[in-house]
Amino acid sequence: MAKKELGKSGKNITYDLNHQIIRDSYVKLIKNLKRKPTIAEVSKDCNLSHNTIDKHIKELKFNPLKHPLRILSDDVILSIVNSAKKGSSASQKLWMQICEGWTEKQVIEHEGEIITGIEYITPNEDKN
Known part of the structure; x- marks a missing residue:
């Protein structure tokens, strides 16, 4: 055999x-x-x-793909590019975020008293 x-x-x-x-x-x-x-x-x-x-x-x-539909990612990126070229600001922003790593600046507002400095006194120090 x-x-x-x-x-x-x-x-x-x-x-x-x-x-x-x-x-x-x-x-x-x-x-x-x-x-x-x-x-x-x-x-x-x-x-x-x-x-x-x-x-x-x-x-x-489908290694290295995690999900079989990720095979469509190239087509999606090309659609974003084409839409961005036609003037879509949403597509332009998405392109910059995905491909260029751009992020919007975030402003964080705090409420309450602002503390500028803290004075630390050790237990053995005198305040004279």
């Missing part, structure tokens, strides 16, 4: 190829649908069985 060639995952090559196809389809469908796709939608897009998709989806990792 011939030994099966293992892929990067430690499973066979077909598994790794299917996993990449499913991952790419998942990301594409998120972008197109603007939501998390169903197993049936991924299955139809990949031309793979529902069971195959179900097994792979449980193991999908």
